[in-house]
Amino acid sequence: MADKALIEKAKKIFEYFLSKKGSRKTPERFSVIDELYSLPEDEHMDVEGLFLSMRNKGYTISRATIYNTLDLLVESGLAVKHQFKDKVALYEQALTYKHHDHHVCNQCRKIREFSDPKINEIKETVGAEFNSSIKSHSLVLYGDCLIKDCENKLDLV
Structure with missing residues (x-):
């Protein structure tokens, strides 16, 4: 709704x-x-x-x-x-947008969103190292769903 x-x-x-x-x-x-x-x-x-x-x-x-x-x-x-x-x-x-990162399945192409506070810690560390105020970032992880969960199951038999 x-x-x-x-x-x-x-x-x-x-x-x-x-x-x-x-x-x-x-x-x-x-x-x-x-x-x-x-x-x-x-x-x-x-x-x-x-x-x-x-x-x-x-x-x-x-x-x-x-x-x-x-x-x-x-x-x-x-x-x-x-x-x-x-x-x-x-x-x-974007009005209710809260920053998140993405995992994309190589097989079924399903996009899953996730947030992890450790990523913000890395962002702050890198910003300090380069004397930069990092305003945003983008992280996309590509992998394969667990076979039982993947919407595009491969026939491995």
Whole structure:
């Protein structure tokens, strides 16, 4: 179930962002917010997935509009863009975003999110070593699911 208050907050922020930028406030752009913010918080979606989902719900929107709107959402801080190995860009909502890292299965391509405080300790250590205030990081671990858990089981017999 989508959090309507969260969607409305995202729309207000986006409207303000578009006004400051001098960009058009089209219904199609706001429908992308509806769709992205209707996903579960930990779900990642690509442009094609958004396009098909929106078309199935009766929206008339082009892929180009989705691409352009997602770029604006990333720029405004309302979406986060991820690029995993050989996958197309994936997006997730950012208003309730808490930093996390990712594990991607080489077989089934399932993306799992995780957080570990030791990673922040490493970030602080590296920052001190290079006399740098590290603002962000990205960590993606690629591995194989345990065979019994993998959604793309290999026939090993």
